[in-house]
Amino acid sequence: MRRTKHFLPGHSLLRAALWPLCALAALMPLPGHAETPEWPCIQRKVVTLTAAQMWDGPDVEGLTGFQDDAEMGRLIRLLISRATPAEKASAALETWAGTQPETTRDEKLKLLFAGVLKSINEDRAAVISGIERFQRRQRELSQRIEAQGVTLGQLQAKNATDDKSRAELKAAEDRYKWDTRFFAERQDALPYACEIPVEIEQRAFQLARDIRGLMKD
Amino acid sequence: MLSRLAACAALLLSTATADAFTAYVTNEKDNTVSVIDGTTMTVTKTIKVGQRPRGITLAKNGEWLLICASDDNTVQVFNARTLEFIKNLPSGPDPELFVLHPTGNPLYIANEDDNIVTVVDIDSGKVLTEISVGVEPEGMGINPAGTVLVNTSETTNMAHFIDTATNQTTDHVLVDARPRYAEFTPDGSQVWVSSEIGGTVSVIDVQTRQPIGKVSFQINGVNADAIQPVGVRITRDGKRAFIALGPANRVAVVDVATLKVERYLLVGQRVWQLAFTPDEKQLFTTNGTSNDVSIIDVEKLRVTKSVKVGRYPWGVVVAPF
Numbered sequence: 441m442r443r444t445k446h447f448l449p450g451h452s453l454l455r456a457a458l459w460p461l462c463a464l465a466a467l468m469p470l471p472g473h474a475e476t477p478e479w480p481c482i483q484r485k486v487v488t489l490t491a492a493q494m495w496d497g498p499d500v501e502g503l504t505g506f507q508d509d510a511e512m513g514r515l516i517r518l519l520i521s522r523a524t525p526a527e528k529a530s531a532a533l534e535t536w537a538g539t540q541p542e543t544t545r546d547e548k549l550k551l552l553f554a555g556v557l558k559s560i561n562e563d564r565a566a567v568i569s570g571i572e573r574f575q576r577r578q579r580e581l582s583q584r585i586e587a588q589g590v591t592l593g594q595l596q597a598k599n600a601t602d603d604k605s606r607a608e609l610k611a612a613e614d615r616y617k618w619d620t621r622f623f624a625e626r627q628d629a630l631p632y633a634c635e636i637p638v639e640i641e642q643r644a645f646q647l648a649r650d651i652r653g654l655m656k657d
Numbered sequence: 658m659l660s661r662l663a664a665c666a667a668l669l670l671s672t673a674t675a676d677a678f679t680a681y682v683t684n685e686k687d688n689t690v691s692v693i694d695g696t697t698m699t700v701t702k703t704i705k706v707g708q709r710p711r712g713i714t715l716a717k718n719g720e721w722l723l724i725c726a727s728d729d730n731t732v733q734v735f736n737a738r739t740l741e742f743i744k745n746l747p748s749g750p751d752p753e754l755f756v757l758h759p760t761g762n763p764l765y766i767a768n769e770d771d772n773i774v775t776v777v778d779i780d781s782g783k784v785l786t787e788i789s790v791g792v793e794p795e796g797m798g799i800n801p802a803g804t805v806l807v808n809t810s811e812t813t814n815m816a817h818f819i820d821t822a823t824n825q826t827t828d829h830v831l832v833d834a835r836p837r838y839a840e841f842t843p844d845g846s847q848v849w850v851s852s853e854i855g856g857t858v859s860v861i862d863v864q865t866r867q868p869i870g871k872v873s874f875q876i877n878g879v880n881a882d883a884i885q886p887v888g889v890r891i892t893r894d895g896k897r898a899f900i901a902l903g904p905a906n907r908v909a910v911v912d913v914a915t916l917k918v919e920r921y922l923l924v925g926q927r928v929w930q931l932a933f934t935p936d937e938k939q940l941f942t943t944n945g946t947s948n949d950v951s952i953i954d955v956e957k958l959r960v961t962k963s964v965k966v967g968r969y970p971w972g973v974v975v976a977p978f
Contacts, residue, residue, distance in 0.1 A: 492878025493906055496923040638946065645906070645926050645947055649963070 480575040481634035494648035506555030516555045537654045588616045683710035684967025691966035712754040713972040725752040749775035756797040767794040798839030809836035828866040832859040840889040851886035888930040901928040924951035935977040943970040
């Protein structure tokens with residue numbers, strides 16, 4: 441009974457002792473992700489979006505002409521920015537298409553899609569590597585918590601009687617408490633982070649559909 | 658003159674009635690059903706339903722709307738016209754898909770978590786029996802005569818044939834990985850079973866219970882593992898099949914006689930289930946990731962429209978009013 445009062449309020453040594461296990465369990469690679477151990481999301485890791493997933497128009501493989509058109513470049517950045525609401529993106533796209541001569545409009549729209557796809561893939565790749573970095577840090581953190589749990593157990597076993605020992609125990613408990621809370625909060629945020637690549641994919645699909653819808657053939 | 662006007666008005670009215678329809682879409686993540694008016698092709702109403710609504714069908718000549726509320730472990734019954742809740746039906750745990758007997762009763766429900774098919778009388782609300790099947794039952798199809806029920810089990814990778822007179826399984830046919838849906842041809846001679854992971858649709862002869870062919874898919878630029886067949890619909894004349902291909906974002910149009918794909922139609926993201934309009938001129942597709950339904954012109958084989966619905970649209974059914 442005496443030992444428990446030094447640990448996490450409301451719960452007990454058991455909870456503290458179980459935390460590292462919980463942390464580790466949460467970090468276990470999900471089934472089916474053996475080939476991508478750094479990928480913590482339930483959603484399958486798809487690194488690159490391909491044109492065929494969202495486009496039934498002319499082939500855009502290898503097109504780079506969008507890089508030579510500054511106005512198109514600005515439009516691409518606006519369209520793919522997650523800060524741009526979907527309605528605003530659609531309106532900007534329509535306005536731009538309306539200014540294109542009819543004879544070259546389809547060609548320009550094709551180039552625009554090629555540019556959107558390339559830029560959105562770059563943006564998405566950065567998000568994916570960010571999630572993996574996050575996962576690596578969580579793994580390191582869980583290892584640290586595990587080690588802290590062992591230290592804490594050892595200090596508890598000493599059954600501290602003097603001030604110095606009690607202070608040492610208190611400091612170890614605080615560190616442990618802080619790190620477990622930090623770990624848990626980050627872990628709670630993970631599902632939201634995992635949704636971002638999906639949201640980008642949704643945006644890519646909608647843009648592809650809008651661009652294709654403006655083409656004549 | 659007046660009589661001519663009256664006749665004209667009557668004709669217009671009857672035409673409008675004949676073309677009228679309403680589509681209902683379950684939104685798995687929102688716990689709602691979107692109601693789409695067939696004339697305007699817009700969502701006119703969104704109703705709150707039970708948790709994780711997936712399978713959806715009509716009963717009582719279209720008057721009842723039945724919904725699998727998977728996480729509430731029940732089948733909910735709504736008035737399809739007024740959208741008022743009528744009652745819950747017992748469903749067994751985690752009902753995902755169901756099929757109604759062609760006579761209108763009973764209802765056969767796949768219980769994903771319990772490896773059974775629950776048979777429910779929709780009038781009395783009583784469970785008539787439970788039929789043991791494979792692991793993770795899902796797809797449910799019944800032949801037009803109502804004598805043969807087919808259930809697919811996702812993990813066992815089988816199509817289980819059930820005699821509806823005895824409610825006993827009689828045959829088990831191995832298909833490709835993770836079978837999700839079973840659809841009989843209108844003449845009842847074949848049952849088509851889609852395999853999500855296998856990426857194929859197996860065609861099984863109902864009389865011999867032997868596989869007689871397989872539909873395979875190939876889309877340039879799309880990885881094979883993204884081609885995940887789920888929903889299947891076959892036209893009343895038995896000539897064409899439409900197959901939803903999940904994250905390939907396409908519906909395959911298949912010639913039933915040759916089992917060859919005629920065309921792939923780009924719809925929305927993660928296309929899941931399908932439903933014809935009553936005149937079979939249009940086909941609705943639920944697109945789980947793009948949160949919309951696509952409408953396909955069945956004759957021209959073109960996607961004509963997309964309508965935004967709730968989050969994770971899953972099932973769809975169309976009523977003739």
